[in-house]
Amino acid sequence: xxxxxxxxxxxxxxxxxxxxxxxxxxxxxxxxxxxxxxxxxxxxxxxxxxxxxxxxxxxxxxxxxxxxxxxxxxxxxxxxxxxxxxxxxxxxxxxxxxxxxxxxxxxxxxxxxxxxxxxxxxxxxxxxxxxxxxxxxxxxxxxxxxxxxxxxxxxxxxxxxxxxxxxxxxxxxxxxxxxxxxxxxxxxxxxxxxxxxxxxxxxxxxxxxxxxxxxxxxxxxxxxxxxxxxxxxxxxxxxxxxxxxxxxxxxxxxxxxxxx
Numbered sequence: 001x002x003x004x005x006x007x008x009x010x011x012x013x014x015x016x017x018x019x020x021x022x023x024x025x026x027x028x029x030x031x032x033x034x035x036x037x038x039x040x041x042x043x044x045x046x047x048x049x050x051x052x053x054x055x056x057x058x059x060x061x062x063x064x065x066x067x068x069x070x071x072x073x074x075x076x077x078x079x080x081x082x083x084x085x086x087x088x089x090x091x092x093x094x095x096x097x098x099x100x101x102x103x104x105x106x107x108x109x110x111x112x113x114x115x116x117x118x119x120x121x122x123x124x125x126x127x128x129x130x131x132x133x134x135x136x137x138x139x140x141x142x143x144x145x146x147x148x149x150x151x152x153x154x155x156x157x158x159x160x161x162x163x164x165x166x167x168x169x170x171x172x173x174x175x176x177x178x179x180x181x182x183x184x185x186x187x188x189x190x191x192x193x194x195x196x197x198x199x200x201x202x203x204x205x206x207x208x209x210x211x212x213x214x215x216x217x218x219x220x221x222x223x224x225x226x227x228x229x230x231x232x233x234x235x236x237x238x239x240x241x242x243x244x245x246x247x248x249x250x251x252x253x254x255x256x257x258x259x260x
Contacts, residue, residue, distance in 0.1 A: 003208040004215075007032070011050065011216025019058045019224025020231070021243055022170030023152025025051065026144065029213055031254070036209075044088075044145060045188040046210045048181050054217030055178040058224040065225035067171025069164070071130045077176040079134040080151065081183040083141025088187035090146065103143055103150055104252045110157045111244030117161065118237040124165040133159065137176070145184045151177055157244050166236040170228050 010032050018025035026047050033043040062068055127133060136158045143150030152173060159169035228236070 004212040007209040007212025008216040009212075011054070011213035012220045013216075014213075015054050015058065015217035015220040016223070017243070018152060019061070019174065019221055020170075020227040021152075021236070021240055022156035022173050022228075023240075024243060024247065025054065025217065026151065027153065027247055027251070031250070033209065034254075038209075045185070047213065048088075048145075048184045048188065050210050050213035050217060051177070051181040052185055053214050054221050055174065055181050057218055057221035059175040059178045061222050061225035062171035062174050062228065063225070065171070065229045067167050067225055067228055068175050069168040069172045072127060072133050072159075072164075073172050073176055075131045075134045076137040076155070076172065077179045079137030080141035080144075080155070080176055080180040083138040083143075084145045084151075084180045084184040085141075085187045087142035087145025088184045089191060090142075100146075100251060100255055103154070104248050104255065107153050107157070107244050107248035107251075110161050111241050111248060113161050114157060114237060114241035114244065118234055118241060121234060122163070124168075124233070125163040127159065127162050127164050141180050141184075144180065145187075151180060153244060153247055157240060160237060160240055166233055166240060167228050167231075170236075170240075171225065174224065 007029075010029060014025040014028035017023075017028070029047045029050070030043045033046060038046070133155075136155055140151045140155035140158075143154050155176075156169050156173045159173065160166050231239070
């Protein structure tokens with residue numbers, strides 16, 4: 001019961017941040033699981049299993065509040081699914097920490113650029129053509145499966161940095177994330193069934209944690225679209241940039257062994 005309650009609050013906090021700023025659910029949840037000694041592949045599978053439910057609720061909220069840029073949604077979702085399936089298959093056979101230093105450096109650079117844009121109050125502009133978001137969707141999906149939470153930090157940040165209105169970027173990325181999460185979870189299941197994933201048995205030991213993440217996330221998710229819609233554009237841009245730098249610093253300290 002204690003484990004369930006702990007991850008209930010972790011899930012609620014993580015989803016509140018993720019729904020409003022388009023990132024951090026996976027990073028926060030995975031970090032806590034890893035701190036408890038859960039293997040990287042098991043942590044990623046657990047988080048994505050929970051996200052199937054929370055992203056569905058969050059996506060519904062963003063659609064209801066008209067935060068989705070539909071012309072960018074389709075190429076982003078398709079590319080994300082492809083990258084996520086590839087990343088999940090790769091993670092089931094290797095250590096995901098190998099690629100994390102590159103993710104940390106990318107987040108830090110983009111975070112600084114977004115803060116620069118916010119400081120100079122550069123107005124949003126449409127991303128054209130729509131298919132140009134496909135490569136970042138592919139990379140974001142791969143990073144998400146590998147790192148247990150790279151979709152939002154990679155894709156939302158890049159779209160905001162490219163000039164997309166923060167509200168639209170966050171809503172579009174959150175909505176596409178549902179399809180990405182389902183695909184990654186299905187790939188983990190396939191890896192389990194085929195025997196490619198040797199550590200899959202550890203999932204049974206973390207059912208209470210996953211249940212807590214799901215319930216906590218579901219309670220917070222419906223407010224995602226409303227928060228994103230109401231927060232002023234410039235404030236939202238600052239918040240995205242600051243969160244990126246925080247995530248980069250946090251993961252960098254983890255890699256350096258300073259944090260568990």
